[in-house]
Amino acid sequence: MFPGNDQLVACPHCARPARHSTLLSGNTIGVRIWTDGKQLAPMSPETPPIAICLGCEKPFWLSPAKKLGQLDLDSGEDGIIDINPDWMDAEHVEEPTCDEYHRAIHSGFAKTVDEERTIRILAWWRENDPHRDDSPSVSLQTATGNRRKNLEALLHLLGETNLGEQMMRAEILRHLGEFDQSRTLLSKMENSPFAPVIRQLRILCDARDVSVRELFLVAD
Ligand SMILES: [Zn+2]
Structure with a gap:
């Protein structure tokens, strides 16, 4: 990396001013993937596309934010590239919490369908983050409140033709406790390249498990 x-x-x-890391090159060694579609690759860490300002505590998209300059960490002061020295102490950006994501969604932060789909997926992943290493014997309750509203809205923002989006719809239905609907959707993808994943999702439906689980990526 x-x-x-x-x-x-x-x-x-x-x-x-706020600061965030960038990556010159990475790889997928040690990558972990969960049923909700989130991947974490230790050798290719990603910065979430939305950050919370540590000054005004409002969310903003990182990509279109005005770029002030860069800092080469390996070169110390020699690595300061065209930035105001006063910005040297700028703090690293932080990803929104679950509540901050929900507040952003309700305040109309997303201006397009693509942005709304993105922020609703990020909110769902953030809620699942504390449970990614849960023991198989620990199962969550069916989604309620803001979590349920978010998943129900996200369901309608995902298409029915794209395989990845179909898998995500099946997974959302499982998290909502709609196991029969999830199984029906999964049965349509049994012969897809993702058959091993589909099988794992079906097993979770059969067990009436609504928790996020790590996928075991083995050759079919
Ligand atoms: Zn601010």
Whole structure:
């Protein structure tokens, strides 16, 4: 893994500088994948596309945020590339919490269907994060409240033709406790390239398990 320069961006709400890591190159060694579609590759860490400003505490998209400059961590002060020295202490951006994601969704943060789909998936993943290493004997309760509303809305933002989106729809139905509907959807994908994953999702439906689980990626 080769980390890139740290990027400094300005919060679009209050102009406070914030800093985030970049990656020059990475690989998928040690990658872990869960049933909700989230992947974590230790040798290819990703910065979430939405950050919370540590000044005004409002969320913003990192990609279109105004770029202020870069910092080459390996070169110390020599690595300061065209940035105001006052920004050297800029804090690293933080991913929104579950509540911050939900507040952003309700405040109309997403301006397009693609943005809404993205933030609703990120909110779902964030809620699942504390449970990614749960023991198989620990099972969550069926989604309620904001979590349920988010999943029901996300269900309608996913298409019926794209295989990845169909798998995500089946997984959302499982998290909602709609096991029969999930199984019906999964049965349509049994002969797809993702058959080994489909089988694992079916087993979870049969067990009436609504928890996120790690996928075991073995050759079919
Ligand atoms: Zn701000």
